[in-house]
Amino acid sequence: MLSRRDFxxxxxxxxxxxxxxxxxxxxxxxxLTPATPFVKEINSICEMCSxxxxxxxxxxxxxxxxxxxLNAKSFGGKVCARGTSGSKLLNDPHRLxxxxxxxxxxxSGMWQEIEWEEAYQLIAHNLNQVCxxxxxxxxxxxxxxxxxxxxxxxxxxxxxxxxIFSHGSTCPISYAVAAKxxxxxxxxxxxxxxxxxxxxxxxxxxxINMSMTRxxxxxxxxxxxxxxVFEPRLSVMADKADEWHAIKPGTDIAVVLALSHVLIEEQxxxxxxxxxxxxxxxxxxxxMAQYSPEWASEICDVSAGDIRRIARELAAAAPxxxxxxxxxxxxxxxxxxxxxxIYAINVLLGNIERKGGVYFAKKSKLxxxxxxxxxxxxxxxxxxxxxxTPVLPxxxxxxxQFKYAARAGGLYQSIIPAALLQQPxxxxxxxxxxxxxxxxxxxxxxxxxxxxxxDFVVACDVYISESAAYxxxxxxxxxxxxxxxxxxxxxxxNPAYALRQRVTETIGDTRPSWQIFKEMADAMAxxxxxxxxxxxDYQQRQTANNPELLPQLRKEGFLSFGIPLLMREPDMVxxxxxxxxxxxxxxxxxxxxxQLQFSTPSGKIELTSPSLEEIAPGRxxxxxxxxxxxQPNELYFIQGKSALHxxxxxxxxxxxxxxxPDNPVWIHPDTAAEFRINDGDSITxxxxxxxxxxxxxxxxxxxxxxxxxHMGFGSKNQExxxxxxxxxxxxxxxxxxxAAITGSNVHTTGVTIRxx
Amino acid sequence: xxxxxxxxHDENRCIGCHAxxxxxxxxxxxxxxxxxxxxxxxxxxxxxxxxxxxxxxxSCEQCDRPACIRACPYGAISQTIDGVVSFNHDRCKGCLxxxxxxxxxxxxYNKQVKATDNCDFCMKSRVAEGLQPACVTVxxxxxLIFGNANDPNSEVHKHLSTVLxxxxxxxxxxxxxxxxxxxxxxxxxxxx
Numbered sequence: 001m002l003s004r005r006d007f008x009x010x011x012x013x014x015x016x017x018x019x020x021x022x023x024x025x026x027x028x029x030x031x032l033t034p035a036t037p038f039v040k041e042i043n044s045i046c047e048m049c050s051x052x053x054x055x056x057x058x059x060x061x062x063x064x065x066x067x068x069x070l071n072a073k074s075f076g077g078k079v080c081a082r083g084t085s086g087s088k089l090l091n092d093p094h095r096l097x098x099x100x101x102x103x104x105x106x107x108s109g110m111w112q113e114i115e116w117e118e119a120y121q122l123i124a125h126n127l128n129q130v131c132x133x134x135x136x137x138x139x140x141x142x143x144x145x146x147x148x149x150x151x152x153x154x155x156x157x158x159x160x161x162x163x164i165f166s167h168g169s170t171c172p173i174s175y176a177v178a179a180k181x182x183x184x185x186x187x188x189x190x191x192x193x194x195x196x197x198x199x200x201x202x203x204x205x206x207x208i209n210m211s212m213t214r215x216x217x218x219x220x221x222x223x224x225x226x227x228x229v230f231e232p233r234l235s236v237m238a239d240k241a242d243e244w245h246a247i248k249p250g251t252d253i254a255v256v257l258a259l260s261h262v263l264i265e266e267q268x269x270x271x272x273x274x275x276x277x278x279x280x281x282x283x284x285x286x287x288m289a290q291y292s293p294e295w296a297s298e299i300c301d302v303s304a305g306d307i308r309r310i311a312r313e314l315a316a317a318a319p320x321x322x323x324x325x326x327x328x329x330x331x332x333x334x335x336x337x338x339x340x341x342i343y344a345i346n347v348l349l350g351n352i353e354r355k356g357g358v359y360f361a362k363k364s365k366l367x368x369x370x371x372x373x374x375x376x377x378x379x380x381x382x383x384x385x386x387x388x389t390p391v392l393p394x395x396x397x398x399x400x401q402f403k404y405a406a407r408a409g410g411l412y413q414s415i416i417p418a419a420l421l422q423q424p425x426x427x428x429x430x431x432x433x434x435x436x437x438x439x440x441x442x443x444x445x446x447x448x449x450x451x452x453x454x455d456f457v458v459a460c461d462v463y464i465s466e467s468a469a470y471x472x473x474x475x476x477x478x479x480x481x482x483x484x485x486x487x488x489x490x491x492x493x494n495p496a497y498a499l500r501q502r503v504t505e506t507i508g509d510t511r512p513s514w515q516i517f518k519e520m521a522d523a524m525a526x527x528x529x530x531x532x533x534x535x536x537d538y539q540q541r542q543t544a545n546n547p548e549l550l551p552q553l554r555k556e557g558f559l560s561f562g563i564p565l566l567m568r569e570p571d572m573v574x575x576x577x578x579x580x581x582x583x584x585x586x587x588x589x590x591x592x593x594x595q596l597q598f599s600t601p602s603g604k605i606e607l608t609s610p611s612l613e614e615i616a617p618g619r620x621x622x623x624x625x626x627x628x629x630x631q632p633n634e635l636y637f638i639q640g641k642s643a644l645h646x647x648x649x650x651x652x653x654x655x656x657x658x659x660x661p662d663n664p665v666w667i668h669p670d671t672a673a674e675f676r677i678n679d680g681d682s683i684t685x686x687x688x689x690x691x692x693x694x695x696x697x698x699x700x701x702x703x704x705x706x707x708x709x710h711m712g713f714g715s716k717n718q719e720x721x722x723x724x725x726x727x728x729x730x731x732x733x734x735x736x737x738x739a740a741i742t743g744s745n746v747h748t749t750g751v752t753i754r755x756x
Numbered sequence: 757x758x759x760x761x762x763x764x765h766d767e768n769r770c771i772g773c774h775a776x777x778x779x780x781x782x783x784x785x786x787x788x789x790x791x792x793x794x795x796x797x798x799x800x801x802x803x804x805x806x807x808x809x810x811x812x813x814x815s816c817e818q819c820d821r822p823a824c825i826r827a828c829p830y831g832a833i834s835q836t837i838d839g840v841v842s843f844n845h846d847r848c849k850g851c852l853x854x855x856x857x858x859x860x861x862x863x864x865y866n867k868q869v870k871a872t873d874n875c876d877f878c879m880k881s882r883v884a885e886g887l888q889p890a891c892v893t894v895x896x897x898x899x900l901i902f903g904n905a906n907d908p909n910s911e912v913h914k915h916l917s918t919v920l921x922x923x924x925x926x927x928x929x930x931x932x933x934x935x936x937x938x939x940x941x942x943x944x945x946x947x948x
Contacts (some may be wrong), residue, residue, distance in 0.1 A: 078896045081778035205771040643773035654788040
């Protein structure tokens with residue numbers, strides 16, 4: 001049988017000769033394969049996207065097959081195309097397996113392989129220099145969210161910078177901030193038991209989140225649910241829905257407010273729920289009175305009759321009806337009130353903690369308290385004392401309105417003006433871990449300028465990503481198949497934990513991020529702030545009070561405790577009390593509605609938020625504010641997720657690249673005819689900040705005033721050999737714009753198109 | 757009792773996500789740009805005034821009367837007693853007669869093994885070990901069902917006797933064992 005390297009050697013005789021960047025697997029002089037043969041079957045967690053599906057890796061002879069872990073029932077033992085392609089990332093000759101340092105100008109692609117020790121010394125020297133000259137605040141630390149971010153963020157705290165950013169403001173921050181302001185906590189959707197689902201462009205059949213996707217499929221399979229989708233294009237989600245409304249981009253908020261208008265005007269809302277759990281209803285109702293369906297239809301192209309009918313149908317199906325809060329779809333600068341408006345519909349339907357509605361994750365603390373006994377083990381929070389207190393506030397707190405956003409991961413894009421204009425103060429160094437702002441933050445040129453303006457940049461990644469290509473030192477992180485990690489909480493209706501563990505020996509000279517950041521701190525003489533010896537020590541500290549949890553998790557990969565519980569569902573509460581005789585007594589209604597707590601200033605759900613008024617005058621009440629997303633002669637440009645790629649991370653992975661190498665631009669045939677564009681033509685797309693080449697895909701499945709492309713393509717650095725120059729770079733076309741309060745980077749803009 | 761292994765692709769459930777394609781590639785160690793099975797998302801078509809896609813599985817259909825066997829001059833393709841058509845890579849000379857003869861586009865030249873190849877429902881690999889085919893194992897939408905249609909207790913048997921299926925019309929009586937459930941417009945689906 002041909003080995004991988006033999007195949008490459010033979011392949012190169014026929015194909016164009018491939019040149020591998022220094023440090024990549026393909027550039028290594030000797031054959032690099034795992035040191036020991038694979039073990040049979042190991043349970044772990046996927047990392048091809050951020051959903052973190054529990055997986056089982058089957059190993060036979062020298063090959064891996066990745067499927068879902070059957071212990072995680074809501075995930076069904078299934079994985080998506082990205083998930084099952086994990087082994088392709090592991091063996092990709094383009095992945096980085098050795099630390100490299102830059103030897104030419106930033107972005108020139110000139111690199112030299114170095115040893116870890118030299119890399120750490122370089123980083124320590126440069127970061128210390130920035131600290132001495134400008135203070136630790138001048139160092140920004142950013143990381144993709146998820147389990148691996150905790151070590152990068154801890155490193156940031158250890159060096160004493162307040163400027164720590166997750167990718168949130170380029171992705172899910174809007175609904176997180178809106179939920180925090182209204183409920184004090186984030187909400188989950190009980191899609192599986194729902195009878196009516198409103199979906200505002202949350203394409204669960206392409207941006208696959210396995211348990212949610214399967215929940216929706218299960219509901220549809222039962223045939224008892226009606227799914228209504230508002231989206232400017234015919235996504236698979238829209239195709240599989242009962243109703244698809246091709247809404248005008250960025251105007252979802254009008255429909256949302258008009259639905260509330262009808263629910264209140266026709267007295268269709270859950271009055272007793274509102275009375276018991278809601279604060280600020282009057283102010284909300286007064287504001288909604290002006291947003292009639294007729295008003296909305298003028299703005300959003302959905303008929304007033306449809307809006308009125310949908311509101312009535314929703315109310316009839318309540319409480320087993322919900323409005324999906326969406327994900328990574330920052331349509332408009334008015335994102336905050338859009339997401340608050342969506343949550344308000346759920347509140348009016350009284351579906352909080354009801355079957356088919358929305359609910360809070362039942363972590364062990366709450367669950368055990370309700371059960372009156374320790375049903376589920378709890379994880380210890382690992383506290384490190386004596387961390388330095390930052391002197392200056394975060395750069396994104398210059399405007400008080402972003403108080404909530406700063407807590408939810410920060411405004412990632414605020415690094416750019418801080419680097420270029422020293423506003424509010426200078427950022428001089430950047431530590432990024434598995435993060436690709438060149439693709440995900442808008443206005444790529446400015447991101448590039450910011451990276452070039454830095455004194456020092458260090459990136460930690462599995463590839464020389466588009467952003468890592470501008471770093472001074474790039475550290476090769478082990479892929480998720482090669483590393484152990486801390487235990488993660490995956491609670492939903494009952495407590496649950498999951499563990500990522502290595503399924504194969506490490507290929508090449510890579511290290512897991514927990515080790516990288518600990519060793520970086522060591523090199524800066526700050527190692528004492530990382531008191532755990534290694535990740536096993538870390539895991540043991542997490543499970544100090546429940547030592548049996550760790551071996552169990554190692555075996556099962558995913559463990560769930562107790563029975564599902566929704567606090568306002570009398571049947572479920574009765575069952576819960578049968579199971580746990582010491583359980584708390586129910587309320588008069590036979591449920592735990594009286595135990596519901598909201599960590600908001602009023603302790604209730606805040607339909608209007610007086611405390612917001614202090615940091616953002618005029619924002620306490622949900623209202624409509626007109627926005628201009630494009631000029632009259634322009635087309636709306638929108639983006640979305642694909643089932644084959646994760647945002648800006650997977651475009652170079654061999655099999656996934658093959659299945660979707662680029663992102664043709666969806667154009668309505670009538671619009672295309674106007675510009676004399678045919679299917680497959682090369683086109684040029686121009687926005688106020690950039691110009692990009694792409695390919696036209698003519699389809700009836702999009703509005704005439706809108707063009708669409710999947711995000712993450714069109715890489716501009718040659719290190720990503722496959723993905724380089726394939727497709728259109730969305731970030732290069734999007735101007736820098738930030739939504740109020742939520743701080744999210746706005747992803748809808750105007751463009752003009754022409755045949756190239 | 758003879759075994760008859762069949763695969764059902766439910767186009768109603770399929771979301772065109774290509775998990776099957778990727779799983780097939782990784783389980784069968786194919787080159788990156790080659791797949792035994794794939795999903796073709798066609799359309800959108802205008803059906804009763806609504807736009808809808810069609811999700812078409814493209815793979816070997818495991819015919820009961822396979823054209824490829826008759827076309828192969830070297831006897832490199834065989835059919836077992838339970839009807840599974842598989843390719844013998846050692847005997848194949850790469851003349852591509854099978855590829856030309858196949859009406860479904862089900863066989864292809866596998867660059868990795870330098871011989872023609874097909875989807876054999878993973879019979880020689882995963883199914884032989886008592887597992888389900890790779891594509892069926894991962895399908896997030898449960899759109900693929902595999903099993904012995906002659907076993908009255910099997911899920912495929914139940915499905916074939918209760919759900920309306922179709923075979924792709926391919927011009928002559930080759931009797932494929934890939935069955936399909938045609939997609940319905942969702943609004944009609946919920947009315948049933």
